[in-house]
Each structure stands twice: as structure tokens, then as C-alpha cells.
Amino acid sequence: MEGRGISQAVIRRLPRYYRYLGELLEDGVERISSNDLSKRMKVTASQIRQDLNNFGGFGQQGYGYNVKYLYTEIGKILGLDRKHNMIIIGAGNLGQALANYAAFERSGFVTKGLFDVNPTLAGITVRGIEIRMMDEIKSFIKNNDIEIAVLTIPKAKAISVANMLVENGIRAIWNFAHTDLNLPENIVVENVHLSESLMRLSYNVLRYKETHQEDK
Amino acid sequence: MEGRGISQAVIRRLPRYYRYLGELLEDGVERISSNDLSKRMKVTASQIRQDLNNFGGFGQQGYGYNVKYLYTEIGKILGLDRKHNMIIIGAGNLGQALANYAAFERSGFVTKGLFDVNPTLAGITVRGIEIRMMDEIKSFIKNNDIEIAVLTIPKAKAISVANMLVENGIRAIWNFAHTDLNLPENIVVENVHLSESLMRLSYNVLRYKETHQEDK
DNA sequence: TAGATTGTTAATCGATTAACAATC
DNA sequence: TAGATTGTTAATCGATTAACAATC
The missing domain is CATH 3.40.50.720 (NAD(P)-binding Rossmann-like Domain)
Incomplete structure (x- = not known):
């Protein structure tokens, strides 16, 4: 089955946002800007804002995102509030x-x-x-x-x-x-x-070796 | 590490080609066209030809691809000929x-x-x-x-x-x-x-339910 | 109010698909 | 040779990034 509307590329990233927000929550962080989050996650702030805005405006101008609220909302989107x-x-x-x-x-x-x-x-x-x-x-x-x-x-x-x-x-x-x-x-x-998955890993090991052969 | 040159999108598909070719080989199929393979794999023939041509011309005009040869070559690309x-x-x-x-x-x-x-x-x-x-x-x-x-x-x-x-x-x-x-x-x-992975599954279940609620 | 940062539109980039000339 | 099918270029589509006006 393919999801309509929101692209699977976005959905693939959602659980990772959820994981990072969970860690921030554990660390007692109350709010975070897309810019700060982007540095931690090594993605662009623009992508974070675009991704989240597929589901609604969870942030606030001049403030950023409330960690606990955003964590809960993404959890709901992912269906983690159900059994x-x-x-x-x-x-x-x-x-x-x-x-x-x-x-x-x-x-x-x-x-x-x-x-x-x-x-x-x-x-x-x-x-x-x-x-x-x-x-x-x-x-x-x-x-x-x-x-x-x-x-x-x-x-x-x-x-x-x-x-x-x-x-x-x-x-x-x-x-x-x-x-x-x-x-x-x-x-x-x-x-x-x-x-x-193991084959992709193997491919990437091989490719790295090849492209760096000449260094020796 | 990110692979240079060939995109990870292509590499992600490579093991799947390998799997299908392995099955064709087991079934005793000698040759296959990108068109026939595309129907089995539910991708476009164009994508198959583009993907393979990143690594070389494995096919032959008017004939298609030799299954055994292509299987072996993709295996080598993936590093499966090594320990x-x-x-x-x-x-x-x-x-x-x-x-x-x-x-x-x-x-x-x-x-x-x-x-x-x-x-x-x-x-x-x-x-x-x-x-x-x-x-x-x-x-x-x-x-x-x-x-x-x-x-x-x-x-x-x-x-x-x-x-x-x-x-x-x-x-x-x-x-x-x-x-x-x-x-x-x-x-x-x-x-x-x-x-x-389980969260993505959960998301997709939920989304399907929602979009079909009105059917009831 | 001034500064910060979102939400969103526009621009760019990359990936996929279509088309077709080359050639077996 | 005629038909089939590749390899490859060009066109399209979608995803990512940049930019900035809106607004807290």
C-alpha cells in the first residue's frame, strides 16, 4: 500500500524526529528551534519545517517548538497513542x-x-x-x-x-x-x-576501498 | 559515509535486482528483457536500464540481459564475490x-x-x-x-x-x-x-483507516 | 518594540520516466 | 534484413533547499 498525500520520504523521517525529541525530553529540554534540531540531526532546518508542516503548525514564531508537545503530536501521527x-x-x-x-x-x-x-x-x-x-x-x-x-x-x-x-x-x-x-x-x-541491508553495507565498504586505493 | 558517484537510491535497489535474478536463475530462465523484468518487479523498464547502466552495458540490443551473467556481475558490484x-x-x-x-x-x-x-x-x-x-x-x-x-x-x-x-x-x-x-x-x-520500521508500518495502517472511514 | 523563528512560497536540485537512435 | 531491445539523451516530476514575509 502506498500512502497518498504525504510522501513516504517524509514518513521515513518521522520516527527519527520522534527519537530525537524523546532524547531532548529526557534531557529536560523544553523548547528547540528547527535550526538547533537540524544541527543535532544533521539535516537542514528547512527540511524539518517543511516535514512538520505537512501535519500542522506545531511551532511558534520567535519561540521554536515545544519539545513535549511536538513529541506527543508526532507520536499521535505515528499511531503510538494506540494499541x-x-x-x-x-x-x-x-x-x-x-x-x-x-x-x-x-x-x-x-x-x-x-x-x-x-x-x-x-x-x-x-x-x-x-x-x-x-x-x-x-x-x-x-x-x-x-x-x-x-x-x-x-x-x-x-x-x-x-x-x-x-x-x-x-x-x-x-x-x-x-x-x-x-x-x-x-x-x-x-x-x-x-x-x-547487509549487501548495501558491503557495496559501500567496497566502493570506499576502491576510491581510496590510489592513496596508498 | 556517503557513496560518491552513484546515488544511494540506485544502490538501495541493487540487492532487489540481485534477488529477482537469482530466482530467475533458479527457474532456469536464460535471458530477460528490461520490460519483462519490470513487470515482475513492478518498476519501470526505464529505471532498470538506467540503474544497470550506472555500472556498465550488461545487455545486448535485441536480446536483453543474460540472467546468469547479470546475476554474477551485480554480485560482484555488491561485493558478494569476496569474504x-x-x-x-x-x-x-x-x-x-x-x-x-x-x-x-x-x-x-x-x-x-x-x-x-x-x-x-x-x-x-x-x-x-x-x-x-x-x-x-x-x-x-x-x-x-x-x-x-x-x-x-x-x-x-x-x-x-x-x-x-x-x-x-x-x-x-x-x-x-x-x-x-x-x-x-x-x-x-x-x-x-x-x-x-514498525512506526512507519503503524503510520500507514492508521492513514489507510482514516482515508477510508467515510466509506462505512 | 526588536529579535527570533516559524510557515510558506519560490528556486534548485536530483531522480524518474519517456523517447528514440544505435545496434544486435 | 526486420524486429527487438538496449544504451542514452531529453523531458518531467518530485523532493530538497533557500528565501522571506508573517508573527510571536
Whole structure:
């Protein structure tokens, strides 16, 4: 799904603003100008003002932005003032690592269940979350108001499982499988392709070495 | 570090081309035109040709691209024809999950060691990789020709650890900590901020709901 | 009031798409 | 040779930055 109106380039930056404002808040900073923030974040002040003004005038001329207010407002924009129930499909290392990560809950993302095909995992709990078998998934989604499914399964199964999830009312998929899902336009997909991230890193290392070879 | 010459927008797409070409190769497809590939990947044929031509003329008029050749060439561009030795700092759930993920090795990314501050983990092995204490890290980097460090530690320690790693010769950091690192310009940093990814997902779910409220 | 800083319009820059001549 | 499809230039589109009037 593609967001209309506000560009994904802006949305990609929002969580980073949120993070910096959270740190300022912790440090007891009350207000900040786009100029000061731009220096900390290493972006232009113009971009900050443009980005924020997509959502409303959060600042005040001559004063800047109130840190606490802006933090709260961006949180609302990102949907962090609501609860989002999740299930994790695939209770392997990555699935369990994500289930164990308690910090998501502080932002409202609550993992309600873990699912796997491996019967030896059935009934085991991770941070109090039970691992269930796949045949329970449909009723579980209905009974627990699940909005987001986290896909941490091998790519071979990912597409068919994703389709099944969508048929059963899942609104969004956080996809860690190494494949594209091609779901209906109304389903939100956020991909985390770790191997591709590692390849970009590798490319940049290589390129740096090459461009500096002549220095030796 | 920012790559010069070729834009990061292009580099971001490169691993995806590689993935699709790998699948075509597995399916026994010998050649493909930019037009056919564009339909599969849901991008424009023009973009594919432009992207590839940043690196050279891999195609042939009237024929298209040889799948195997292009796959190999993109692999080389991404540095997948070389070995990259890695260490993982932080042997918690995520660090261990990444260590367990054998597929990275097939692309040349070899995890040589796992490091943690928790003494109860010392000596434990994950997929044959020993967990070591932090005081061994400096000599380990030197003796094992380590290029990449994977940071899976809490953000409080991330910046100081990153600086220490750079002082000891690390060239690139795959950063899973929820903070920006601000390292010297010659160090490659690839961030994987999972909580920010989840926030973007949340934003897009919310926006979809809002824009379709009136339908009810 | 004077100074600071936003919100917003206009200018620039870069990335994407379209078009087509070159050529296999 | 005729048809297909690339490589590449030109046109368009969108995102970023600069500038400044509005206003706290």
C-alpha cells in the first residue's frame, strides 16, 4: 500500500524526529528551534519545517517548538497513542528474538501470540507468550483483535501464509521473509530485508576501498 | 559515509535486482528483457536500464540481459564475490538470532565471533561460534581480519563501543542499536532501526483507516 | 518594540520516466 | 534484413533547499 498525500520520504523521517525529541525530553529540554534540531540531526532546518508542516503548525514564531508537545503530536501521527496487537509467524531465532524484545510494547505494539509449524515448540512460552500451532491462527486472529502479523518464516512459505493472513483479517504485515508479497492495495506491508541491508553495507565498504586505493 | 558517484537510491535497489535474478536463475530462465523484468518487479523498464547502466552495458540490443551473467556481475558490484569477516557485539536474543542465520555465509558474510559483557554467556557457542568477553575484542579484530561489526547492544553503550571498534580497525558497522553513531566519514554505517520500521508500518495502517472511514 | 523563528512560497536540485537512435 | 531491445539523451516530476514575509 502506498500512502497518498504525504510522501513516504517524509514518513521515513518521522520516527527519527520522534527519537530525537524523546532524547531532548529526557534531557529536560523544553523548547528547540528547527535550526538547533537540524544541527543535532544533521539535516537542514528547512527540511524539518517543511516535514512538520505537512501535519500542522506545531511551532511558534520567535519561540521554536515545544519539545513535549511536538513529541506527543508526532507520536499521535505515528499511531503510538494506540494499541496494536501483533502475532509473530515463525518462532525461530528471529521470531523469538522479536517476541523477547519488550520495548515494542512501550510504543503500543503488543505481541499476543507466536505461531510455528514445528510441533516440538508447541506450548513453550517466550516472555510469557505461548507458541501455538498454525491451525489455531484463524480463530486466534478473530478472538484477539490482531492487526499486525510479523512474518519470520522462510520465503518458500511466506507468500501463501501472507495470503492466508490477509483472508483472515490481518491489516498489516511486517515482513522479514526474503521475498516480496504482492498483497491487495489495502494491506500495509513493511519489509525488513536484512540480507539486502547487509549487501548495501558491503557495496559501500567496497566502493570506499576502491576510491581510496590510489592513496596508498 | 556517503557513496560518491552513484546515488544511494540506485544502490538501495541493487540487492532487489540481485534477488529477482537469482530466482530467475533458479527457474532456469536464460535471458530477460528490461520490460519483462519490470513487470515482475513492478518498476519501470526505464529505471532498470538506467540503474544497470550506472555500472556498465550488461545487455545486448535485441536480446536483453543474460540472467546468469547479470546475476554474477551485480554480485560482484555488491561485493558478494569476496569474504567479509564479521563480529557480533551483543549476544542477546537478536545477536544470537543473527549468528544463527546461516544464509549470510552463502553471500560471503562470515561471523567469526560473538561478544558480550555478561560473564554467564562466556564460552557458550552459537552455531559453533564462541561467545567471548569484551576485553578480548581488540586482539580478536586484529587476529581475525574483521571488517564488519554488528551492533546488537542497548543504545546507552552503542556510541562508545562503536568508537572503540573504529579505533581498532573496524571498517563498517551494521547498527541495530536505536541511536545514530556519528562516526568518521570513512566508516560505513548501515542502520537497521526496527522500532522505526514498525512506526512507519503503524503510520500507514492508521492513514489507510482514516482515508477510508467515510466509506462505512 | 526588536529579535527570533516559524510557515510558506519560490528556486534548485536530483531522480524518474519517456523517447528514440544505435545496434544486435 | 526486420524486429527487438538496449544504451542514452531529453523531458518531467518530485523532493530538497533557500528565501522571506508573517508573527510571536
